[in-house]
Amino acid sequence: MRTGWLTDFFAGATLLGDPLPLVVILLIVTLLFWQFKQYLAIGAILLGVAFTASLQYLIKVGVARLRPDDLQALVVVDGYSFPSGHVAVTTILFLLIAHYLLGVARFKKYQSLFYIWAFFIVVAVALSRVYLGVHWPSDTLAGFILGLGGWGLIIWLFPQGKLKSAK
Numbered sequence: 001m002r003t004g005w006l007t008d009f010f011a012g013a014t015l016l017g018d019p020l021p022l023v024v025i026l027l028i029v030t031l032l033f034w035q036f037k038q039y040l041a042i043g044a045i046l047l048g049v050a051f052t053a054s055l056q057y058l059i060k061v062g063v064a065r066l067r068p069d070d071l072q073a074l075v076v077v078d079g080y081s082f083p084s085g086h087v088a089v090t091t092i093l094f095l096l097i098a099h100y101l102l103g104v105a106r107f108k109k110y111q112s113l114f115y116i117w118a119f120f121i122v123v124a125v126a127l128s129r130v131y132l133g134v135h136w137p138s139d140t141l142a143g144f145i146l147g148l149g150g151w152g153l154i155i156w157l158f159p160q161g162k163l164k165s166a167k
Contacts, residue, residue: 017125041158082139092150
């Protein structure tokens, strides 16, 4: 059941996965990590987001799944549905931010809070896409799995912002 306050909440939450807010968040994060000389973390985050966004687009075009009925949608969107790009990119971005903030000494004591914060944002965006009627639940789940996979790959390649050495 849709209510006014819930619709407002989810309309706001879904904006976190829109391209413009994501670019602004990326710029802020880049400046923050630059200040702490975490240059490899910046590169890892940018690479992870670009990789995940590109991969979700290729999957989306390849699968070509239609979105739920437009008559039920509370926002206007175009393009295919599977997987959710909002959820995929939000997942990798916020999990990578949480991960690499741990490499900044003054933030280590907040480790659990960073991951809780990232998880809350990802869940809010995922639920918003279904609530607003622009994705099927499986779209958001696939977007989450894709973002989580990208996160795992990037932190394997760049643990704590350092390039993984070949053994």
